[in-house]
Amino acid sequence: MFKTNDRVVDIAMGVSFFIAFMYAAMMIFDPDVLLMRYDDPSSNPDMDTLKVFLFWLGVANAGMITGIIYMGYKGMDRAFFAFAVPFLIFSIYWNITPAQNSGNFAGIILVSLGLLGLIIARARSGLPRNPFDIPKADSYFGTNDMVTKVLLFLGLIMNAFNVVIYFIRPEGLIEDSPFLIMSAEAQYFSMAMMFMSLAWVLTLLYQMRAGYSMTMIVVGLMQSTLMFVGMLNFMIRNNFSTTDGNPLLAMFITTFFVGSVILFFRNQSKA
Numbered sequence: 475m476f477k478t479n480d481r482v483v484d485i486a487m488g489v490s491f492f493i494a495f496m497y498a499a500m501m502i503f504d505p506d507v508l509l510m511r512y513d514d515p516s517s518n519p520d521m522d523t524l525k526v527f528l529f530w531l532g533v534a535n536a537g538m539i540t541g542i543i544y545m546g547y548k549g550m551d552r553a554f555f556a557f558a559v560p561f562l563i564f565s566i567y568w569n570i571t572p573a574q575n576s577g578n579f580a581g582i583i584l585v586s587l588g589l590l591g592l593i594i595a596r597a598r599s600g601l602p603r604n605p606f607d608i609p610k611a612d613s614y615f616g617t618n619d620m621v622t623k624v625l626l627f628l629g630l631i632m633n634a635f636n637v638v639i640y641f642i643r644p645e646g647l648i649e650d651s652p653f654l655i656m657s658a659e660a661q662y663f664s665m666a667m668m669f670m671s672l673a674w675v676l677t678l679l680y681q682m683r684a685g686y687s688m689t690m691i692v693v694g695l696m697q698s699t700l701m702f703v704g705m706l707n708f709m710i711r712n713n714f715s716t717t718d719g720n721p722l723l724a725m726f727i728t729t730f731f732v733g734s735v736i737l738f739f740r741n742q743s744k745a
Contacts, residue, residue: 476599477549483595487542490558490591493584494538501532502700508581520655523648527663529704534561534670537697544692550599553687555592557677562589564669571662608684616685622740625733626686629694630678632726636671640664651720653708670697688741695734702731 475484500507505528509521538561541554562585569581597603615626639646647664648654674694681687705727712718 475546476595478599480598483598486591486595486598487546488591490588490595491539491542493588493591494535494542496584498532498535498539501528501535505529505532520657520660523654523657523660524663526654527660527666530666530670530701531565533697533700533704534666534673536700537693540696541689541693544689548689550595550601551687551689552601552605552684553677553681554689554693555596555601555605556680557673557690557693559589559592559596560676561669561673562592564672568665568669608680610683611685614682616681619740622686622737625737626678626681628729629733630675630682632729633671633674633678636726637668637675640668640671647720647723651723652718653712653720686741688744691734691737691741694730695738698727698731698734701727 476487478484505525506521508528509524538558541551541558545551545554565585566582566589569585573579573582596605613623615623617623644664645656645661647667648656648660654660677687677690681690705724709719
C-alpha cells in the first residue's frame, strides 16, 4: 500500500485512518457522544449550535480518511500532509480547553497518536525529508488549464477570507446565522471552521508553488459534498425558509461543492 513497501508506513497510516474515521463517524452521525464530554446540557441547553461545529470537524476528518484511501492506491502525496498535519495540530490545540474543563484528555491523546502516525509515515515514505523544501512548478498550480487555476485561486481566496474574518470578528458566523445561538462554548467551538479553512490555505499555498494535488481535489470533493448535503438537509427541515439561513455561508458551501466537482472531473483522467 501507499507504494512504499514499508510495513511501518502501512501501520502508521492505518492508525491515523482509524482515529480520523472514528471521529468523523461520531461527529457527523452521533455528536452527543462527544458533547457529553465537553458540555453540561443543564448549563447550555442549546446543543444544536455545538453540533453544527462538530459536524464541521467531522467533515474535515472525513476528508482526511478519503485522502488516505486515495493515497493507498496512488502513493504518498506531500500536499495531503500540508493539510492534515497542521489540521491535527490545530485540533490538539482546540482540545486543550475542553480537556482541562472536563478532565478528560482522551481527545488530545488520540489526536496526538493520529498526528504521530502521519509524521512517522511522512518520514519513512521516501518523500523529501525537509517539508519546507518545496519544488517550484513551471506555472502556478503546475497546470496550464485556466479553469483549474481559477478555481484553485478562488478556493485560496475564499478560505483566506474565512480566516481573516474570524480574527477580525470571531463572533460573526454565529451572529449572522439565525439558526445558531451565541454562548461561550459556541464561540469556542466555532474555531472549527477557521481551523479547517486555515489548513486549506496552507495546502493551497503549497500547491500553488509545487503543483495541484489530485489527492487534495478528492479530499475537497468529499468535504464539499458532505457540507452541501448537510446544507440541503437543513433547508429541507426548515421548509426552504430564507429567514433562518446565512446567505454568505450558503454561497461558500455551494461554491466549494461546485468548484470541487468541476476540478475532479476536469483532472481525474490525468491522475
